[in-house]
Amino acid sequence: MPRLVSHPDEVKIVSSRFGKGAAAIDKYIELGGYEATKKCLANGPDWIINEMKASNLRGRGGAGFPTGMKWSFVPKQSAKPKYVLINGDESEPGTCKDHLIFLHDPHAVIEGTIIAGLAIGSKVGFIYLRGEYRYLLEIMEKAVADAYAKGFLGKNIFGSDTEFEIITQSGAGAYEVGEESALMESLEGKRGIPRIKPPFPAVVGLYGGPTVINNAETIATVPHVIDMGGEAFAAVGTPRNGGTRLFGLSGHIERPGVYELPMGYNLKKMIYEVGGGIRGGRKLKAVVPGGSSTPVLLPEEIETLGMDFDQVGKAGSMLGSGGVVVIDDQTCIVEFALRTISFYAHESCGWCIPCREGTDWLKKSLTRFHAGFGTAKDIDNIQYLADNMMGRTFCPLGDAAAMPTLGFVKKFRKEFEDHLGGKPCPFAKHGAPQLTVV
């Protein structure tokens, strides 16, 4: 069972109910739950969207799009039904925050979904969980049933004349379904192949209706924004980056875990103070700041780096999903790059050629390189391949594969060169993963 951690620097907003039994609806209500929904029912959609805009809450899935703005793009009048779709297909390597939300605070997800529905004028919300999260789906299903039993969901929610239904859905194993248009395809019972944009989901989404798609952490944050007030939430973070974030510290860290820290928290402090430093007293070699698709950072790059979307972007990487993967000095970066690209090659749906071919070639090149059979030209070829994938695919999976690869080659070129000429790798003992399809 995932363990909870804590540190004095944490500001517990989204995680405030973790470990308190809030999966039980009565406990959730006792802890102040569902008050935000009542407030929203009383104040109406324009008020909700204004609070969300004031909060500076940005999408926690990785793209960091302002949530209030996203909701405001949905047309008020629509011939087709509008939908809310919650993305709980959490699959970005290094990321396990939504796991804890579903486990400890499922009603926050329900509440956020209802509020999003009220804001855009939708009557139906879908909560999609990755197939591997079966026990969490069961927790969500029970929470939804309990909310129906209390009259918080259904034809007349909280005794009002407003209707809202929630349907939970299981995936069946697919990283790419975490991309919003692929998610809609999957929910429509198809292969998770991304759709071309425009039109954007806010205009033509699920079943052709206007759709708002939010990450599970984003939506679980919504009731807290309403409870606190948008401005108070914004004040916790940095300019344009409101509130807190669930940062997942993993890899070679002394005290791994999910910590809720204000946006803009210094990454070095996060690793050395919150996470207790590098495991076994070793030295830091590199950090992947926001899930495996985000370009690697060097120790000297994290000294003054604040963890918000803008600062990490300026440093040449991305805040992504907030999954901080810590790498010590006994790790082979070529092996790490190979394991990273192997994942994206495995998950590429094959729809766009640059991604399908690019990930496969990168994996082959890195496998050969890591085995000691690389040539000097291969380093440039890896870079050339990755460069040519960037921005040339329907969905961001191509970029997600190319970006980290470019980072590894650029920042650790020497280590790649050290693998030339059949020299044994000084660190690693493993080849390519055996993720063949049977």
Place this chain on the structure above:
Amino acid sequence: MSPETMSIFSPALAARFDALAAKYPVRRSALVPMLLYAQDEIGYLSDAVIAEVAERIGITELDVRNVATYYSMLRFKPAGKFNVQVCTNISCMLRGAYDLFERFQDELHIGNKGVTADGVFSLEEVECIGVCCWAPAIQVNYAFHDDLTPDQVPEILAQYRNQVRDEKKNA
């Protein structure tokens, strides 16, 4: 599906399917979860499962196969009663997932995607399962085991072997 048609689904699974399919604006929205639930009950997506799901949704078998092949959890041949899935993605790899994976191979005498002769276990190297902060982790069917060392492998396997033994005793 008419009641006189033979179903390979249990009454509970059939009822779950009907309830699921009726919830959505479009019936085939039930397809992906339904395939997984059917696999949970029958063990894998056999020709008969594909045929029945196709008929219940009202689409062709080819269409069902086309969708099913996209999802990595869906399989077309039987796995062991307990499918041991070892994550070796980055967060797990950094904390010894490959040593763990090797230990499972040694203990079970099978390789990746192998099934033990008695059909009790199968082994699979898998991608990130969302337990990164408690790595290295595995999933046995849907149950997570986290923060593991290779030394714990025999104990985990014994736990599942005992479960089989107890079931036999009670049968």
